[in-house]
């Protein structure tokens with residue numbers, strides 16, 4: 338029998354990606370939409386999927402999907418690239434612009450997969466701390482960039498798991514100061530007040546990534562995309578696996594955009610619920626950070642975060658335990674759910690905190 342083979346030295350100490358998938362009635366831990374897409378969408382999708390020529394490879398350039406995405410943002414079709422979730426977009430960008438011998442910068446705390454995927458590509462990950470209230474500190478940018486000279490810099494806005502939306506001024510300063518590629522991850526953009534897509538330009542090394550997993554209620558589809566300069570899209574097209582995007586997904590992504598009004602009204606409902614939860618938080622013994630996304634980061638003032646998390650699980654409510662993450666001691670993150678789920682969460686939380 339062959340002994341278990343060692344993987345690459347630089348990957349041996351890495352953990353996989355963990356988010357507890359516990360089966361409980363109220364799941365508010367992965368920032369999914371609590372609402373499915375509209376029935377008209379699912380019915381029409383079924384019809385169109387039946388017409389796929391399943392014996393043939395799909396359109397390698399996903400041209401109809403890219404055109405639909407480009408139209409929705411008022412950008413050129415050659416400025417759009419789609420992938421299997423924005424995670425695949427990030428991986429492809431990092432394979433092309435990071436990898437062995439190159440450096441990737443993150444502002445911590447932020448989305449763990451930025452550093453994780455960068456390491457898998459063989460890149461060295463360097464990080465700078467965020468300033469007060471988890472904002473990127475503009476006054477430190479010049480220092481950070483001259484210390485590290487990163488080939489790729491990540492900005493996550495709204496930032497996961499803090500919910501903080503960076504100012505346009507900060508993002509502009511980062512683009513102007515960063516020596517390499519800047520990736521703005523806008524997984525939650527529709528919940529926020531502005532988007533860096535307007536800053537995309539042929540003369541800037543800037544890409545903005547988006548996903549169908551959150552606002553579009555399509556986490557099961559695994560679909561994401563980027564908007565960036567044409568020259569970058571050309572390079573990325575050459576790096577990604579051929580025929581990576583299956584035919585059903587290409588159809589689903591373009592069709593979803595015909596239901597933009599439904600998406601916007603789901604977003605409005607979630608934002609209204611988010612406001613309600615934030616007001617409820619003001620009356621509880623917790624600190625929280627006002628959010629521009631579909632989740633809120635909070636910290637119990639006088640109880641252990643991990644304990645609050647597990648007592649909530651016992652009551653059938655699953656949220657995200659960030660209490661042991663660097664820079665987030667005792668913090669927990671709750672995804673906005675349906676009004677019923679939010680009520681159950683708030684009721685359970687106040688019971689746990691008042692014990």
Ligand SMILES: *Cc1c(COP(=O)(O)O)cnc(C)c1O
Pocket residue numbers: 368421422423424425448493497522524547548549550551556559560561
């Ligand atoms: C959820 C999330 C994503 C989504 O990734 P997909 O691969 O598109 O599901 C990307 N970035 C951030 C910051 C997220 O929170």
